[in-house]
Amino acid sequence: MLAHPPTPRTGLDSPVLVLNRGYQPVRITDARDGFAMLYLGRARVLDASFEPHDFDAWAERRPSPDDEAIGTARGPIRVPRVLLLDAYNRVPRAPLRLSRRHVYLRDDFTCQYCAGRPGVKELNLDHVLPRSRGGRSTWENLVTSCRRCNLQKAWSLPEEAGMHLLKRPVRPSWSLALTLAAQRRRFAEWEPFLASVAPAGEAE
Numbered sequence: 001m002l003a004h005p006p007t008p009r010t011g012l013d014s015p016v017l018v019l020n021r022g023y024q025p026v027r028i029t030d031a032r033d034g035f036a037m038l039y040l041g042r043a044r045v046l047d048a049s050f051e052p053h054d055f056d057a058w059a060e061r062r063p064s065p066d067d068e069a070i071g072t073a074r075g076p077i078r079v080p081r082v083l084l085l086d087a088y089n090r091v092p093r094a095p096l097r098l099s100r101r102h103v104y105l106r107d108d109f110t111c112q113y114c115a116g117r118p119g120v121k122e123l124n125l126d127h128v129l130p131r132s133r134g135g136r137s138t139w140e141n142l143v144t145s146c147r148r149c150n151l152q153k154a155w156s157l158p159e160e161a162g163m164h165l166l167k168r169p170v171r172p173s174w175s176l177a178l179t180l181a182a183q184r185r186r187f188a189e190w191e192p193f194l195a196s197v198a199p200a201g202e203a204e
């Protein structure tokens with residue numbers, strides 16, 4: 001029996017861990033995209049006992065009151081936490097978005113000039129080549145800096161200000177670890193699959 005597509009009401013922004021057919025995590029998506037993949041038969045839900053379920057089978061299972069669910073024409077459907085892709089290479093690994101939080105995570109919340117860790121409120125993004133001199137906002141030109149070093153450096157290059165970078169800033173090669181670290185919500189259902197994910201900053 002073919003179901004009606006889910007009618008969105010709540011929970012559609014919840015993060016969902018996506019595994020390839022080898023049960024390795026490939027990305028985190030939102031439930032909106034997850035339900036679309038499930039409905040189109042591109043992925044199945046893995047339940048807590050690692051049993052895969054297609055859309056119809058998953059929709060048959062009534063959510064318990066504690067479960068996050070969305071309303072559909074055939075009743076509430078539980079938001080999946082883990083999806084298993086049907087094909088190996090259908091979903092390319094998404095590039096890591098350049099954001100303040102991701103730069104802080106890459107640099108382990110450490111000022112790249114004085115190695116201080118003053119806490120996130122005291123951190124700034126520093127353009128190594130200042131914007132006033134044509135420096136762009138890229139992974140290679142942005143570093144985590146404490147306010148004090150940021151002020152001291154001002155519109156100079158690090159060497160002009162007598163400062164040295166702890167390490168050369170690069171685009172992180174393993175984006176899933178950073179994406180995971182940046183997640184504000186994590187679920188127990190993900191944990192069995194995360195052992196293969198390298199810590200932030202390590203090569204893939």
Ligand SMILES: [Zn+2]
Nearest residue numbers: 111114146149
């Ligand atoms: Zn500093």
